[in-house]
Amino acid sequence: MPVNVTITAEELIALLAERDAARALREEQEALRGALRLVTAERDLAEERLRAYRQELFGVKSEARGSDQLGLFNEAEVLGAGRMPAREDSPESTVSAHTRKKRGHRKPLDPNLPRDVVRHELPEAERFCMNDGHALVEFGVEISEQLDVIPEQLRVIQHQRVKYACPCCDLGIKVTPAPARIIPRGLLGESALAWIATGKYQFGMPLYRQAGLLRRFGGDISSNTIAASMVRVGLASQPVINLLRDALLDAGLIYCDETTLQVLKEEGRRPKTTSYLWAQMTGSGVPIRCFTYTPGRGTKLADRLFTGIRSGAVMMTDGYEPYNDIARRYELVHLGCWVHVRRYFVKAEDSVPKAARTHDLLATRFIKLIGRLFAAEVRSETWSAQRRQRLRRRYSARVLDAIHALMLEQSHGVVPKSLLGKGLTYLRAQWPKLIRYIENGDWPVSNNACENAIRPFCVGRRSWLFSDTVDGANASANLYTLVETAKANGIDPYRYLTWLFQRLPLAKTADDYEALLPWRMPVDLR
Incomplete structure (x- = not known):
């Protein structure tokens, strides 16, 4: 059976007051949580800016990353079965289980430079064989070369303009005209001006x-x-x-x-x-x-x-x-320019403490994908424009689709004022211009x-x-x-x-x- 509960007016007023107080407390707690989130976000942005300033002042300026982040692709359907040739100027070669540096070879001096021969001979008293005492005969020379520098030499070009006069009157006087010069009456000659200009510029x-x-x-x-x-x-x-x-x-x-x-x-x-x-x-x-x-x-x-x-x-x-x-x-x-896009994400990655960096870091994922675009350009550098364009349409276009999908997926969850947020904003704004290069094999990527x-x-x-x-x-x-x-x-x-x-x-x-x-x-x- 239903139970009738009688509540007096005073009790009802008290319950309503308690409800309002509880609601006000919840709203106050929610406001505090929001303020805490805002303060936390501002703190994180300030720490990120501080790390970015430290990196700019004291860190390595190069934007180069490891070979894994260059994204050197090897999809069989795109590149075929052939392997990328090793670089000829690689400073190291792998031998069994260890790495050994190649022996350096000194670059020969320019054969067009003038040469002064300095001949070094043994004293007469030493030109005999230590075994049987016979006199030694010359059969060749060992040649080594050193580069010598003659200090700059200055000279003065004295222009003598001959004057002519008539021996019979005082009116027939002529002077050889001065040669045309880039600076009339200038103190420096043309070669001296060129030397100074190249020194500065x-x-x-x-x-x-x-x-x-x-x-x-x-x-x-x-x-x-x-x-x-x-x-x-x-x-x-x-x-x-x-x-x-x-x-x-x-x-x-x-x-x-x-x-x-x-x-x-x-x-x-x-x-x-x-x-x-x-x-x-x-x-x-x-x-x-x-x-x-x-x-x-x-x-x-x-x-x-x-x-x-x-x-x-x-x-x-x-x-x-x-x-x-x-x-x-x-x-x-x-x-x-894709280099400018990549630069934003490099700065965002550098601002993250090294202990917190992972392969799944969003900035790192963008860097890897952009690295694949540049790897395609490096591989096709010596190709014809038509062949390079085919590679761009078959491979680079798919990488661009992956970058675009990742951009749309992550844009709403990143603070716009953060370094990563600025990178995403720049990427969205430049997107129509960034993807245009795949239309022509002669157009640059950066x-x-x-x-x-x-x-x-x-x-x-x-x-x-x-x-x-x-x-x-x-x-x-x-x-x-x-x-x-x-x-x-x-x-x-x-x-x-x-x-x-x-x-x-x-x-x-x-x-x-x-x-x-x-x-x-x-x-x-x-």
Whole structure:
């Protein structure tokens, strides 16, 4: 039988109060749990940033990983039964149960170098046989060679301009005109200017150090004079730079990247304001490396670098947004860089304590998959474009599908502000550009080539630190362009700059300047 329970009003009010108190307690506990989760997430992010900063400051800078993470594939249906050949320059060879280093072989000295023969003979008193006392006869020599260095030698070229006068009057006076020079009345000759330019822009030696080096050999020239000379020759080469840029913009494939540069004296800008040096290079046709200075890196400034590019050209860049605007405006095929994607996941992996790293770490899984893409490119490096494209469609496309599936599966469970979250965000944003390279066997998978082209500037910047003026920055960009383009065409930069500086003052027409491009230099002078 049902039991009737009578509750007084006071008891009902007490029960409702207890219920409300319990509910409030649960809500408070839930809020505390949420706050704890937030604080824990913020703590984890702070620890991750701290580990990333420590890695950046004190850790190994290389992004290379072990052979297992390079993802060297061996699927039979893709590669066939053949094995990958061993690298010829491998420093070790496996012998039975242990590893033994190969014996090194000294590289022979250049046979074209001049040689001074120093003959070493036994004294006359020792040229006899210890057994029977007969005189020894010469039957050959043992030859060993050492490289010797003759210090730099300076000389002064004295120009004597002959003056002529009429013996019968005082009006018929003539003076031989001065030869055309790249710096009229300049103190430094063309070969000296080329030597200084290659010292700074090829080997990263600051001008004040070169001034000190010249003083050792008797050339007491101030660093200010040298710097002014570099600015003048850099700006004087602008017509050749313009022709190089025109040829670059006409190429079918262009790489682009940028790095920071500090200019101390620029109107309307503080000395510590960051400026930029842009690097562009061709991926097809004649090798060209162009460097351009800009006070910033917005879309309007970047647009100047591509004015005149032909529609339908291919552009390889990182994920910087202005490149997207450039690609849309000029209707370019825009490719994404897989090295930049991989870099995010390398940083995420490095931020994890070594004790906590496993093969199933999400960042490591992405690195392994991306490594398979690059392994395919390494294997097909010497193949024809058609054969490489077949490999990309049959193998790389499946790896891309695996990367895409893993990205969609893990995106919702990763904190967006973490290093791994930033990597996933970048991967999602760049995905349409990242997968486009499989459409053509000639298209690159990364922007590494351009990063390698801009590296000499970054290395040199550690020594000379900044440019004093805007003219100096533009002149440096021009000279870097000439040096790196000469190197890309297999020409010694010193010889090219000497040849260019001697002929540049004589050029008058567009054809004259066209004849001064690096690949037009006579082969016997390179």
